Amino acid sequence: MSNEKGTISVSTENIFPIIKKWLYSEKDIFLRELVSNSSDAISKLKKLADIGEAEIDKDKKFFIKVIVDKENKTLKIVDNGIGMTDEEVKKYINQIAFSGAKDFVERYKDKADEGQIIGHFGLGFYSAFMVSEKVQIDTLSYKKDAEPVRWISSTGTEYEMEKSDRDEVGTTITLYIAEDSVEFLEMYKVREVLNKYFSFLPYEIYLEDANEEKDKKEDKEDIGPIPLNDTSPLWLKDPKDCTDEEYKEFYRRAFFDFEEPLFWIHLNMDYPFRLKGILYFPKLKHEFDAMEGQIKLFYNQVFVADNIKEVIPEFLMLLKGTIDCPDLPLNVSRSFLQNDGYVNKISNHITKKVADKLTSIFKKEREKYNKYWDDINPFVKFGCIKEEKFYDRVKDIIVYKTINDEYVTLKDYLEKNKDKHENKVFYVSDEKQQSQYVKMFKEQGLDAVLMTTMIDNHFMQFIEMNEKDVKFQRIDSDISESMKESETDEEKKKEMKEGLEKLFRNSLENEKLKVEVEALKTSSVPGMILLSEESRRIHEMTKMFGGITLGERYQAEETLVLNSNNGLIKSLMSLKDKEDKKEDTKLICQHIYDLAMMSHKQLEPEAMTGFIERSNKILSKFASNLEG
Incomplete structure (x- = not known):
């Protein structure tokens, strides 16, 4: 030339x-x-x-x-x-x-x-x-x-x-x-x-x-040159030819994660578009791991980018995996991909395959599915909120862990408890903090579900919007009728309420304190705090969107419920008018209130200091009485 x-x-x-x-x-x-x-x-x-x-x-x-x-x-x-x-x-x-x-x-x-x-x-x-x-x-x-x-x-x-x-x-x-x-x-x-x-x-x-x-x-040259790459990644193989160990080894190599995945989904499609890949459900070390997924997008085995949400449904970003789609138009803007019908079909197909896999495990290996639930539930819940089609496919396989360590669907829970609390779903957001309420529920043969992850507040509201007859209520928001004895003497109840309300308001120096008196079937609990679900949600929303200052201005209305079947409460009724016992009665009222509040939420520092000082004073009085 x-x-x-x-x-x-x-x-x-x-x-x-x-x-x-x-x-x-x-x-x-x-x-x-x-x-x-x-x-x-x-x-x-x-x-x-x-x-x-x-x-x-x-x-x-x-x-x-x-x-x-x-x-x-x-x-x-x-x-x-x-x-x-x-x-x-x-x-x-x-x-x-x-x-x-x-x-x-x-x-x-x-x-x-x-x-x-x-x-x-x-x-x-x-x-x-x-x-x-x-x-x-x-x-x-x-x-x-x-x-x-x-x-x-x-x-x-x-x-x-x-x-x-x-x-x-x-x-x-x-x-x-x-x-x-x-x-x-x-x-x-x-x-x-x-x-x-x-x-x-x-x-x-x-x-x-x-x-x-x-x-x-x-x-x-004795061993010959060694290539940097694996020319036949596992996603190209037919799923039936892949072993569990191969899937686990590929996961370790691709994501440098030596914690074994829970399970995986092998995507293998040639029509109407070409799509191959493997999605892994990782085992979570803690809840925040749920936000640390990684989906690697490939084009003819060449890596393009991580977590392209225009192609891969956003909720799948909580997983780890590889997706190879050689038919994607990669030289375009993200806005084009968002509105491209072909890309939407790919996204819908991946969503369907994930839902199908979860449904298959639920139906064929329910015990294994229940064991997975603690790890996969943030992913499933987030997917339901973000993708309507995903929710439609998995709504019947969403399970809830109960305070009795069972895993039940919403339908199962409502059916089991329909005679006790209709369409209310009682839930626990903190097992330790709400342990007293949990104990009372168990004693009365009642059940509640655990909703303890960050996403649960949003998820409950989502379910309430989509399942019109269902209402979630925290375990400390109401007393189930099944926990109360039927009242026979309304006049006596009214007298106790008026007397105890005055006593507690004076002892606590709080004229706005709401007090109710109920005859509970358990006699071991003197008092408990209730906060209506609606009031609690408004309070939390105000703090979240209005900032802490505005949240503090909105004071959620808590109610002190006193148990008329408890010996301590009965004693207060006889002590309340004795002038020489006024100081002791005040100590008891303050302590009952703080104990009830501690089962409801953490005490503020000042209240906790007061509780400790008062505890020491009560113990000193008790010791003096023993000596005398």
Whole structure:
């Protein structure tokens, strides 16, 4: 071929500033682009060979090499793929429009949000100028009698073409690394980038150090070069051919998590779109782990990004997994993906597969499902709130752990307790704090469900909106009728209420204190605090959205319920009018109130100090009485 010089045919004064701007925050993407191009070149040659349009050795081993030469400040990407003729170099390199860059300029020249671009596939080769002061291509086409071609550009706008000395079919791209990008001459940095994007590339990729001593290289040849990647990731296999140990090993390798996953879902679809992947349900070490999922999105085994919520339903971000979808339009904005019907179908399919898997475990392995529930319930609840279709599919398999260590569906719970408290679902938000109420429930054969995770407040409201007859009430918000004895003497009850209300208001110096008197079936509890569910929710919402100050201004109305069957309360009725016992009666009232409050919530520091001082005083009086 004859030597040639020229100018690249597109408005390059626009394209290169945009390349710099868009790729700067992810500078390493240039390597993803160039190695991806090498992978494509190999795929094209293999396809041509398969249909008889290219002749290659049947034992030919395809590879991609990345060679770091720190001494000469070059980085080479070498492949033995399809190669290019001089005409193809002119077409695909000199005319940037063919690589999608012209469309890229038009679409993004006025954008300012770096988050708009998901993938840069298509911009391809010209991302090399992100890190290079000069770029050289040496390529030899697979076509018979083709001549090798060399292409050089130092500016990205002007080029030279001449005959190359390459003698093997394929392409070598040599980057002469610029001063502001010398980190890409460090082996550890290049290895890090290759592992990030190409851990599962379909063709073997090797990293070499051009400056490594020759005797060290010869030592390595005893066992042969070792590729960086796994060319056949587990998600490509048929699920029926995968063992549990393979799934666990893949999980450890992909996510560096040595805690075994609970279970997994293998996605394997070829029609109406291609989608393969594995989603893992991780075991949570603590509740906050629920927010630390990682879904890796791949395009033909090349890593694109983590947690692309436009493609993957947001609630699945709580899981860990890999999804490979080669049909996705990755050179588009996030807003396009949000509104793309094809992408929505992918998202819906993944949601359905997850719901189907959970339903299958629930129906076929209920005991195992119950054991999983403590770990998976934040995920399921979040999924229901975020995705209506998901809720429709799983609403009958949502279970609730009870204070009796059983796992029941909402239907089961309501049916079991319909004669005791109709459509009310009593729940516990803190087992330790509300232990007194739990004990009373158990004594009376009543049941309550545990709602102790951060998402439960939102989830209960969600269920109430979707299941109109269901009402959640915290265990300290009301007294079930089943816990009360039927009152026979209303006049006596009224007299006790008036007398005890006055006594407690005076003792506590709180004229607004609400006091009720009930004959409870248990005699061991003198008093308890109730706060209506509605009042508690308003109080919590005010604190959440109005700030702590506004929340403190809204005082939730708590009621002190005194148990007329308790011996201490009966004694107070006889002591309340005795002037010489006034001080002792006051101590007892204050202590009953604080004990009731402690079962309801933590005491404020000042109240706790008072409680401790009073406890010491009561013990001293008790000891004095014993001595006397």
